[in-house]
């Protein structure tokens with residue numbers, strides 16, 4: 399799922415809704431103690447199979463509540479959930495074994511080793527075979543880079559190691575879908591990079607990954623799709639490329655030589671649109687500065703009466719969408 403030339407994740411082909419990994423319709427959760435405001439309010443989500451889907455929103459916007467409902471850990475007040483083609487919660491016993499999850503740091507026994515903790519998790523899965531347990535546990539530990547710490551007590555693990563142990567637990571069985579709530583929480587920059595590359599390699603193997611985050615940079619680096627939450631509501635969703643395009647900077651040129659200007663812009667890789675007799679408008683490609691556009695126009699003898707750039711960066715767009723102080727730093 400990664401474009402090998404650019405390293406940027408590319409979106410998988412759109413799948414029909416019926417075949418999506420996750421579909422929610424009107425999903426709503428109202429807590430009794432919350433004074434009437436819904437924590438999740440009429441959420442319609444579609445997560446295509448094969449996507450790395452970022453669920454982005456500020457603290458308290460309803461991400462964890464949504465994830466808990468997807469996994470059958472909280473019951474919706476209203477709405478429907480389809481997970482891997484099965485209606486939840488009815489299909490839970492057949493669907494959930496194919497879903498690996500990391501939600502709010504799983505509870506590990508501090509006095510047992512990392513490997514022994516995973517063996518306990520594995521034993522709790524009625525579909526797992528005892529004879530292959532040790533191999534499964536060690537494969538999962540190796541996958542998250544904890545092979546060397548397998549025998550160490552989980553209580554002595556750092557926060558980052560505990561987070562990775564949680565990921566290893568999510569990877570014990572073959573999974574079609576991974577649901578990860580803030581998977582890099584508490585990790586140092588090195589741990590964060592490792593988890594990102596693990597997510598990419600899982601996606602390359604065809605696993606659909608749904609991950610929540612309040613960090614735009616995290617979503618930008620690993621995700622093909624994104625949904626943005628604000629106060630329990632979905633404010634936008636789509637491929638990251640679509641969102642980038644929607645907020646891409648545009649250049650506006652005012653000139654009496656519109657024909658000549660259009661041909662210069664074309665040469666620079668821009669598809670200009672004529673907005674009036676003496677005005678043109680085009681998306682400014684990545685890496686091209688407006689100064690370079692101006693000098694190319696002037697160099698071609700175009701009489702430039704005005705040139706301006708408008709449009710927001712992805713960061714500005716997300717801040718605008720969520721309407722609050724938004725954490726955009728990795």
Ligand SMILES: Nc1ncnc2c1ncn2[C@@H]1O[C@H](COP(=O)(O)OP(=O)(O)OP(=O)(O)O)[C@@H](O)[C@H]1O
Nearest residue numbers: 429431432437455456457458459460461462463464
């Ligand atoms: N058990 C609960 N009882 C009452 N209110 C709750 C409960 N769990 C969550 N809420 C409220 O629901 C809203 C959404 O919370 P949620 O934890 O889903 O948000 P979030 O986006 O995951 O935030 P964070 O990034 O801080 O985890 C918040 O206002 C929260 O206070």
